[in-house]
Amino acid sequence: MSNLQNRLKPYSKAVVKLLKNGTVYSSSSVWEELLHYQEEIQEYINVMGLELIVRKDDGLAFVTQFEDEDGNTLGLVSRRQIGFEASIVLVVLRQLLEEFDNNPTQVQATEKFISHTGIREEVELFLPEKYNRVKLLQELDTCIKRLTELGYLKIVKQEADPLYQIQRVIKDKVTIDILKDFKLKLEEYV
Structure with a gap:
């Protein structure tokens, strides 16, 4: 020892x-x-x-x-594919955090909280009309669980309708440029 x-x-x-x-x-x-x-x-x-x-x-x-000119790394930290549906939820959470931070009425609050139901509602509002909402909403629980495991969400209250804190690391992992690109790709996809 x-x-x-x-x-x-x-x-x-x-x-x-x-x-x-x-x-x-x-x-x-x-x-x-x-x-x-x-x-x-x-x-x-x-x-x-x-x-x-x-x-x-x-x-x-x-x-x-650190990356070289070709975007390669030493590979110590593995890059994890989270899937398209989880990416949609991640983008919605990032958008909510951006709106929260830019809302002058939220000056006292430093953290953004959202319920499971709130995530569901926001995801539904985000999706274009032609997107297969039923499939995404069926997989929403799995997506939220995955994003919690990856540290983008933190469970604050475990209830019938759990309450989550959106973790600020999401801002560094999903930049405004990535957010804009994803929205464009989603519109092209449907």
Whole structure:
């Protein structure tokens, strides 16, 4: 056991949390450690082809992979396909977060919450008329579960109609440009 303790750095727990979960939130026990050792952590993970992104205002930190000119990475962090239906839900959640952040009446609130029913309603409003709504709505539970596992949603209240918090990491993973492109592709698709 002393061998482990001799090899640990003061920021080891923060690095492990970043690599395991992908995201560290300000509510985490390692948040202060991450902020204090930010430069050291960045230097440490650079050799693995990773970059530390810290969004203090949003209360989160995560890692991204450096890419070469062709978009290739070292492959440490696997890219996960989430499927077209889950992508639709993700885009809807990103749009809701953008609207929330740009709403001047929401100045006091810092987090966006939405119920399961609210997600269903927003997805229905988002889809073009010709899209197969029935199929997507049947798969909605699976999509929400998948997005929760990937850290885009956090269950706040587990009830008959669960309440979720939209995680701010979604803004870095789904940019405004991606949002616009996806809407155009969806219109072309139907």
